[in-house]
Amino acid sequence: MNSYRDLEIYKLAFDLAYKVHITSLKLPKFELFEQGSQIRRSSKSVKEQIVEGFGRRRYKADYIKFLVNAHSSCDEATSQLEMLIKIYPEMPEFQPLLEEYIILGKKISTYISYVENNWRV
Secondary structure: OOOHHHOHHHHHHHHHHHHHHHHHOOOOHHHOOOHHHHHHHHHHHHHHHHHHHHHOOOOHHHHHHHHHHHHHHHHHHHHHHHHHHHHOOOOOOHHHHHHHHHHHHHHHHHHHHHHHHHOOO
């Protein structure tokens, strides 16, 4: 693996951050800088934590720390999406994003376990 771009979790996180960004811009104007801004930041944080951790992969503990941060940001994005679904039931496009974030969270968790048990520099 030569790049973070080779990681499935990065590819999924990048794709989801893009989808969340585009979808959040459909929120009412007053919400763009409230809930919309928060979901955009948390969704982009997932991919950025993966990238930063990969850059520190030589140090296993640092790599795991950033992967845990990515998982935490994924949980935050999930929570934000749950709130948006509750507040805006007329916007069904948030539901599939929530389902994809739940899957991503499981994949990040699995990858953390892999790194903990198998990672060698």
